[in-house]
Amino acid sequence: SQQGEEDPQALSIQEGENATMNCSYKTSINNLQWYRQNSGRGLVHLILIRSNEREKHSGRLRVTLDTSKKSSSLLITASRAADTASYFCATDAGWGGKLIFGQGTELSVKP
Amino acid sequence: SQTIHQWPATLVQPVGSPLSLECTVEGTSNPNLYWYRQAAGRGLQLLFYSVGIGQISSEVPQNLSASRPQDRQFILSSKKLLLSDSGFYLCAWSGGGDEKLFFGSGTQLSVL
Numbered sequence: 001s002q003q004g005e006e007d008p009q010a011l012s013i014q015e016g017e018n019a020t021m022n023c024s025y026k027t028s029i030n031n032l033q034w035y036r037q038n039s040g041r042g043l044v045h046l047i048l049i050r051s052n053e054r055e056k057h058s059g060r061l062r063v064t065l066d067t068s069k070k071s072s073s074l075l076i077t078a079s080r081a082a083d084t085a086s087y088f089c090a091t092d093a094g095w096g097g098k099l100i101f102g103q104g105t106e107l108s109v110k111p
Numbered sequence: 112s113q114t115i116h117q118w119p120a121t122l123v124q125p126v127g128s129p130l131s132l133e134c135t136v137e138g139t140s141n142p143n144l145y146w147y148r149q150a151a152g153r154g155l156q157l158l159f160y161s162v163g164i165g166q167i168s169s170e171v172p173q174n175l176s177a178s179r180p181q182d183r184q185f186i187l188s189s190k191k192l193l194l195s196d197s198g199f200y201l202c203a204w205s206g207g208g209d210e211k212l213f214f215g216s217g218t219q220l221s222v223l
Contacts, residue, residue: 030210031210033210033211033212035212040199040217040219041216041217042117042201042203042214042215042216042217043155043201043203043212043214044214045211045212045213048210048211088154088155090212092210098145098157098160099157099212100157101147101154101155101157102154103153103154104153104154106152
């Protein structure tokens with residue numbers, strides 16, 4: 001069964017704008033990860049946030065985690081056309097490395 | 112550095128034919144290995160994972176099986192493919208105390 005659910009399913013923005021994607025999950029987690037997938041390709045890890053962390057940054061990425069609401073958000077600032085991809089959240093289901101993925105958000109950044 | 116190889120990239124098979132997809136990892140030892148399937152426009156479904164040679168855990172009962180004959184080799188198989196087996200299959204590994212997954216480039220399987 002799916003653990004994470006992303007919102008929105010699709011997002012279209014202009015270059016330079018910020019993109020925010022949300023993820024909700026159902027059970028307790030050890031960590032939550034975000035991945036990116038270009039069309040027809042494998043997934044690439046972006047960032048990991050642990051259950052005892054509330055915010056994490058990596059370059060133009062900012063991830064927040066609210067364990068009381070069982071939700072996370074991914075913010076991409078100053079988006080570029082090259083950011084066009086699908087973004088997935090994944091939760092650690094309790095056994096390290098066994099990740100459960102959500103349905104993803106399809107981001108389109110128009111130049 | 113570690114690399115993961117997955118092949119073939121695309122595969123078209125008739126219903127009822129067998130399947131063998133192979134995945135190998137280089138540059139690491141005793142990795143955790145995973146097979147995921149992705150339906151068009153959907154998220155990833157974990158099919159199998161393995162923590163060592165000959166150790167396979169199945170997440171979803173189905174028409175597929177997995178084997179790990181060597182430490183860094185993971186094989187996805189089927190004796191008779193169904194139409195519903197079509198999808199994008201992804202192999203991944205983790206290990207070395209790192210909790211993130213490293214994915215292969217995927218195999219697009221079309222069963223006709």
